[in-house]
Amino acid sequence: MSCGGSCRVPCLPGECFAGGVAKGTPAFILPDRSDRAGVSGAGLWTTAKGLGGGVFRRRSAVGRSGLPGNARTLHGVLAVVPPPVTVRVPAKVNLHLAVGDSRADGYHDLVTIFQALSLTDEVTVAIAEDPGVEVHGEGADSVPTGPSNLAWRAVRVLAQHVGRDPDDPKVRVVIRKAIPVAGGMAGGSADAAATLVGLASLWRLEISRDELAGVAGKIGADVPFAIYGGTALGTDRGDRIVPVLSRHTYHWVLAFDRRGLSTPEVFDELDRLRADGDPPRVGEAEAVLEGLSSGDPRQLALLLGNDLQAAAVSLRPNLRRTLRAGVNAGALAGMVSGSGPTCAFLCTDGDSAVRVAAELAGAGVCRTVRVAQGPVHGARVIGTEDAPRPIPPEVHA
Numbered sequence: 239m240s241c242g243g244s245c246r247v248p249c250l251p252g253e254c255f256a257g258g259v260a261k262g263t264p265a266f267i268l269p270d271r272s273d274r275a276g277v278s279g280a281g282l283w284t285t286a287k288g289l290g291g292g293v294f295r296r297r298s299a300v301g302r303s304g305l306p307g308n309a310r311t312l313h314g315v316l317a318v319v320p321p322p323v324t325v326r327v328p329a330k331v332n333l334h335l336a337v338g339d340s341r342a343d344g345y346h347d348l349v350t351i352f353q354a355l356s357l358t359d360e361v362t363v364a365i366a367e368d369p370g371v372e373v374h375g376e377g378a379d380s381v382p383t384g385p386s387n388l389a390w391r392a393v394r395v396l397a398q399h400v401g402r403d404p405d406d407p408k409v410r411v412v413i414r415k416a417i418p419v420a421g422g423m424a425g426g427s428a429d430a431a432a433t434l435v436g437l438a439s440l441w442r443l444e445i446s447r448d449e450l451a452g453v454a455g456k457i458g459a460d461v462p463f464a465i466y467g468g469t470a471l472g473t474d475r476g477d478r479i480v481p482v483l484s485r486h487t488y489h490w491v492l493a494f495d496r497r498g499l500s501t502p503e504v505f506d507e508l509d510r511l512r513a514d515g516d517p518p519r520v521g522e523a524e525a526v527l528e529g530l531s532s533g534d535p536r537q538l539a540l541l542l543g544n545d546l547q548a549a550a551v552s553l554r555p556n557l558r559r560t561l562r563a564g565v566n567a568g569a570l571a572g573m574v575s576g577s578g579p580t581c582a583f584l585c586t587d588g589d590s591a592v593r594v595a596a597e598l599a600g601a602g603v604c605r606t607v608r609v610a611q612g613p614v615h616g617a618r619v620i621g622t623e624d625a626p627r628p629i630p631p632e633v634h635a
């Protein structure tokens with residue numbers, strides 16, 4: 239199915255992830271019309287460097303026209319590459335996170351309900367001669383920019399999937415972070431998902447959202463959900479996604495801790511706690527799905543649960559104080575988000591969320607407090623830079 243817009247990517251109306259691409263944006267090398275201009279066909283390709291660049295132009299090396307000067311028509315030999323593509327991508331919270339036993343592949347079977355929140359990163363992908371990743375904003379200093387960066391893995395994995403050279407993708411990725419790093423909100427996974435969606439547009443790929451989510455699963459367990467957003471049931475490693483219809487908006491307060499937590503360490507800690515005793519387990523996901531359909535945050539608040547919370551609190555005991563402080567401030571319920579250490583508080587409405595956030599910020603139990611709403615949509619193109627104007631060719635008399 240197609241959105242009917244300018245993109246050629248199979249998608250649904252309003253769900254077009256190549257949406258920001260301006261109609262008529264040249265995405266290909268323009269035909270060589272030098273013969274009609276009387277300019278020599280022999281030429282030299284040049285390229286403007288850097289993110290904002292990407293305009294290729296052909297400079298006539300010989301230059302000769304048999305026409306009188308004022309009749310010289312400048313039929314340029316022009317070529318452009320697509321402009322950079324910017325994608326906005328949400329953080330997630332797990333309304334329900336049931337963790338099964340550890341598997342031979344190092345993962346755990348999960349049954350989880352994700353909700354995408356209005357706390358978002360922005361990722362720009364661009365054709366560039368200086369490939370790589372740069373990171374700005376919240377926690378940027380602690381994000382690796384080398385091969386282990388999930389966004390860079392996304393570039394390589396998608397390049398491989400579509401038959402491009404993963405070792406020379408000629409792509410630059412710029413990440414502007416608002417999602418806390420190692421915060422249990424899948425920020426790195428979100429950046430990888432945004433990179434996939436951005437590249438699908440930049441490279442004009444005919445690829446469906448489902449196929450892209452399949453590629454996303456090769457990068458990390460939380461990456462497919464960030465492609466879809468909304469509210470969704472995740473099974474297997476959390477990467478088999480079934481969307482859940484949820485028409486109601488929920489209001490959240492998020493408390494960022496001073497330092498991040500490593501996801502594998504939190505899963506290991508849960509295995510250790512389970513080997514030593516029997517930490518509480520969450521109930522059935524069905525109850526949460528029913529709670530969601532009611533649209534009543536008070537009902538949903540009673541059903542929130544996260545098996546990883548005991549492990550995160552065991553590694554970071556100060557989270558107990560944060561959770562207590564949020565509920566004392568008026569939240570309906572508080573829980574650790576995913577593997578933590580971010581704590582997420584469900585509130586009655588937007589006004590209540592603002593009040594809870596203010597009080598929590600004053601309590602001195604965490605580094606930063608944010609308000610957010612959910613569900614919001616998944617990774618989506620929010621714009622392309624102005625389509626590059628063709629540069630008139632240089633004509634030598």
Ligand code: C5P
Pocket residue numbers: 344345346347348427457458459460474475476501502503505
């Ligand atoms: O796939 P992703 O990189 O997001 O997962 C990070 C780590 O979290 C895994 O290497 C694994 O240790 C742990 N994990 C897990 N079971 C899952 C998802 C993640 O044990 N279902």
